[in-house]
Amino acid sequence: MSFFIQVCILAIAKGLSSSCPTGLNFDLTFYVTSSTNDYLACNSKLEAKAVLSDTKITGLTSIWDTSTTNNVYHCLLTKYFYVPGILISASVDVFTDDTTTMFINDVKVSEITQQICFFQSIANISSYMHQGQNKLYIDAYNNGGNGYFGYKLTIKSKLI
Numbered sequence: 001m002s003f004f005i006q007v008c009i010l011a012i013a014k015g016l017s018s019s020c021p022t023g024l025n026f027d028l029t030f031y032v033t034s035s036t037n038d039y040l041a042c043n044s045k046l047e048a049k050a051v052l053s054d055t056k057i058t059g060l061t062s063i064w065d066t067s068t069t070n071n072v073y074h075c076l077l078t079k080y081f082y083v084p085g086i087l088i089s090a091s092v093d094v095f096t097d098d099t100t101t102m103f104i105n106d107v108k109v110s111e112i113t114q115q116i117c118f119f120q121s122i123a124n125i126s127s128y129m130h131q132g133q134n135k136l137y138i139d140a141y142n143n144g145g146n147g148y149f150g151y152k153l154t155i156k157s158k159l160i
């Protein structure tokens, strides 16, 4: 192999390697959302898988422990999620009929108590989270009529 060809191969190889991604720019945006994978403990009953509510919430999945309810009811949700890499930002959307209080890592993040059927969006909740395992806890009440809630955490992180 001539010296010229060897130089050309090295130049091409170097060009290829410098164009490969480093891994530091991967977008690790993910969502933690209400779903039928959630477990709810309602009215002192044993924890059970959530079901979709007959009432739909635009953009969120509405859940409860039954598809329809007209009773005064109290449900608790505990869910763990993992934040990989370095946390960049986090926000939450939540909708409830009638009231909810949301905690992340045992600190109150959101509270809807003044109005029924209320949507709340909080742009920056990253200070409540950390790299690794996090705990979401929601305390929900229905004071009559339909009862359900939905939530969506949007979390952005990057590789170290």
Ligand SMILES: [Ca+2]
Binding pocket: 097, 098, 116, 142, 143, 144, 145, 146, 147
């Ligand atoms: Ca209600």
